[in-house]
Amino acid sequence: MASVLRHSAKFTSGISSSLAACARNGTACAFPCHAFRHRNSSTSSKIRVDLDSSTGVAVMTLQGPPVNSMCMDFLTDFAISMEKLELDKNCRGLILTSAVPKVFSAGLDIMEMYGKGPEHATVFWRAVQEMWFKLYSSNMVTIAAVNGSSPAGGCLLALSSDYRIMADNPRYVIGLNEAQVGIVAPFWLKDNMVQTLGHRQTEKSLQLAQLYSAPDALKIGLVDKLVPEEKVLSTATETMAKWFSIPDHSRQITKSMMRKQTIDKFLSNRETDINNFANFVTKDSIQKSLGTYLAKLKKKKA
Numbered sequence: 001m002a003s004v005l006r007h008s009a010k011f012t013s014g015i016s017s018s019l020a021a022c023a024r025n026g027t028a029c030a031f032p033c034h035a036f037r038h039r040n041s042s043t044s045s046k047i048r049v050d051l052d053s054s055t056g057v058a059v060m061t062l063q064g065p066p067v068n069s070m071c072m073d074f075l076t077d078f079a080i081s082m083e084k085l086e087l088d089k090n091c092r093g094l095i096l097t098s099a100v101p102k103v104f105s106a107g108l109d110i111m112e113m114y115g116k117g118p119e120h121a122t123v124f125w126r127a128v129q130e131m132w133f134k135l136y137s138s139n140m141v142t143i144a145a146v147n148g149s150s151p152a153g154g155c156l157l158a159l160s161s162d163y164r165i166m167a168d169n170p171r172y173v174i175g176l177n178e179a180q181v182g183i184v185a186p187f188w189l190k191d192n193m194v195q196t197l198g199h200r201q202t203e204k205s206l207q208l209a210q211l212y213s214a215p216d217a218l219k220i221g222l223v224d225k226l227v228p229e230e231k232v233l234s235t236a237t238e239t240m241a242k243w244f245s246i247p248d249h250s251r252q253i254t255k256s257m258m259r260k261q262t263i264d265k266f267l268s269n270r271e272t273d274i275n276n277f278a279n280f281v282t283k284d285s286i287q288k289s290l291g292t293y294l295a296k297l298k299k300k301k302a
């Protein structure tokens with residue numbers, strides 16, 4: 001985000017942006033769009049990325065069954081994919097969605113926090129921070145197409161995006177339920193939620209580890225729009241066109257201005273946050289809570 005001006009110029013020149021503008025406005029174009037249509041895909045075990053260079057929109061599909069939980073491999077794939085897209089001059093916007101039925105993401109893989117030592121906790125938490133930081137500080141327009149339940153780390157992906165569209169299904173839930181798991185949402189994610197919901201609603205949501213149904217999430221502003229499940233992705237694409245109609249440089253500077261304080265605070269306290277997490281999560285009492293929660297998850301299935 002610090003390099004927002006340096007990066008902004010790249011998005012507004014070249015054939016791909018003319019084509020993207022043409023696609024956006026639905027206007028006749030000197031170059032037939034299909035002649036230049038170019039798709040660039042990359043797939044790792046947990047994440048698939050499809051970039052359509054003619055529109056400038058990348059779709060990142062989470063594909064780690066059974067629940068898209070965020071293990072180390074997921075976090076590494078996510079960081080690499082974000083870096084590549086951020087550097088790709090053809091990419092202006094990112095849509096996040098899931099290929100796993102009924103689940104956007106179950107959040108952090110609890111097995112990465114259970115029965116592990118402080119060294120692992122340190123590496124893991126740095127990777128979690130990096131996921132949030134890369135998305136929250138992205139120059140791209142980021143839209144979460146939440147097509148399933150999205151607790152904790154899943155909600156993080158939605159909260160740190162610019163816009164959230166969720167499937168209109170009361171059985172799908174979203175929220176920061178860390179306290180229920182026996183851990184604590186980090187200050188930077190709390191700040192992110194305060195900016196979205198306000199202080200009072202965030203305080204209640206975090207203390208009560210509240211998971212909201214899709215309609216309730218819309219009511220409190222945790223998501224911006226509900227649409228039928230089959231329209232989540234197409235609505236995200238339509239919404240992207242609206243965000244693309246604003247010049248990249250001014251939108252990016254505005255985004256940077258809105259998010260700078262939270263980012264600066266995160267960067268100055270990042271190492272302390274990692275140490276706190278590693279000390280906290282390896283305590284016997286916290287391990288016990290995680291063990292109980294895991295057992296409850298397994299029991300639910302039995």
Ligand SMILES: CCC/C=C/C(=O)SCCNC(=O)CCNC(=O)[C@H](O)C(C)(C)COP(=O)([O-])OP(=O)([O-])OC[C@H]1O[C@@H](n2cnc3c(N)ncnc32)[C@H](O)[C@@H]1OP(=O)([O-])[O-]
Pocket residue numbers: 066067069102103105106107108109110111128149151152153154156177178181184185186189297298300301
């Ligand atoms: C950055 C800020 C801090 C963030 C903290 C967090 O994210 S903390 C995380 C907070 N997250 C939560 O509290 C969400 C907990 N998860 C859920 O509430 C539900 O799984 C669901 C609603 C996401 C999907 O319901 P569903 O009926 O479609 O699926 P199901 O329930 O039958 O699960 C299938 C299998 O996946 C397993 N598994 C599930 N989640 C996790 C996980 N996070 N980890 C590991 N494993 C997990 C589950 O045990 C089962 O394993 P089994 O028995 O086959 O070996």
